Amino acid sequence: MATLSKKSFIDECKVQFDVDESSIIYLMCERLNIDETAFYMTINEPIDENIAMQIKEDLMMIEDAYPIQYVLGYAYFYGDRYIVNKDVLIPRFDTELLVDWVLTEHSNESKQIVDVGTGSGIIAIQLKRERPLFNVTATDISNQALDVASANASHYDVAIDFKHANGLEGVPSFDILISNPPYIMHDEIDVMTESTIKYEPDLALFAEDNGLSIYRMILTQACRENKHQFICYFEFGYKQQDLLTELFNQFDRVTGYEFRKDLQGHDRMAKVYVKAR
Template sequence: MVNSNTYFEVLKWASSFLEKNNIETYVAEYLLLEKKQWTKTELLLHFKEEMPKEEQHQFKKDLEKISHHIPVQYIIGSCEFYGRRFLVNEQTLIPRPETEELVDLILKENSDSEKKVVDIGTGTGIIAISLKADKPNWQVTGLDISKEALEVAKANSKELNVSVSFLESDILSGLDSLEKIDILVSNPPYISYDEWEEMDVSVREFEPKQALFAEDEGLAIYKKIANEAREHLSETGKIYLEIGYLQGNAVSTIFQKSFPNKEISVVKDMNGQDRIIKVI
């Protein structure tokens, strides 16, 4: 594999290998740190130590998978989100930093008092679990149409010892018609099928398409949420939605029609892009 077996030399080789395969080189270090559960400081302290042969062999196998565009998070089997570690697999989307901003906004804008919270398209359960972990008085339910994704969400809830209810449901159809929601949140599929070619190969080939793409130029799920939420949102209820950076005006219009008496606003992410729609 390499002439020297130190962590430094193995990592140097790995970065070169990824570069030749047009993969960003930082992934090699990220993989090693995650596998070893080391900080960067700990890695520096071990740089001159030999990496065991079995470890080298597995590291190379993992890099081969990455060179074929399998996301590193699926290889590791977990990733960090809002200060907690969540299980992920190919049945679930890999959490993005922008979704942390969605969680943060909801937590900052709402009190600790008891609330009924529903997360549509919960996937790994990251939003629902993160909200419940920080607001124990909230009654949080995660909904998803995918049985496989719900199994991952339930495993995360158990692993993190956070009590969240999970229910198989297409949008809000699985809820009791009398159930009223105080906070409705969703990071739904919002990518247009026209954008297929623009997506990263690893996303196109390995992340679940059902959780990424939507009909009607990516707006189909927002329209369903806006329609079904009218029956379930409490009088003072709020809606928080993650959106694509070009969808601010379109999604605002959809929800203004469904909720003419509520205030609709667009919140930008850390990069200055439209990212969240608020209905309050």
């Protein structure tokens, strides 16, 4: 391969691959480990041939809708890199708002936190990084997901008690529960992206009962096992606020709840207050 400038390489890739220019530039920045400012300042300089070959291999996968985060092996959350692969969901920026909600309402003091359906571990790890005195437990039904979460926790040198469990199995008591569980209804598949449908794990995406089955399971387990007062923070689908309101009202120990909006202005987060038994 003849050595090309970065600009010429972009032009060549646009001809060879059905991938938008922004994805090409993003990949180049990531593979070159530079930010966009440095990229544009050096756009007329040659690109390393080995890196160029790697980027073309990446683009072949992306052309088949393979998520760019899985291609790279990492995704960003709170501006930091977290390992991701096909066994875990790719972090979404809206989930940062859920973590922010907890952080703004709870200072750094000893509290028992449980993250249900931790996936890559981003929620549990970020909470522990920001609030070192939190005692954080994280559960997931997938051993493969827990392997990813454990690797992320090791990378950031935080102590999380990871448990292979369905919901809250083996977690009898906590002060704060946080969860971004599977909640997509099966009839919503038409509005999902091709890359999500083809490559992200179904186990972490879909739920029965109009997407409510995991919330119902979590609250049932929590109200049965945890006799103390606690608070739940949930992320949910943009069509589910009314359905969740009905669900929350079915639990005698739930004393109230409130909702917050995502970056697009949709109600996508819930805080649920549960009284002591």
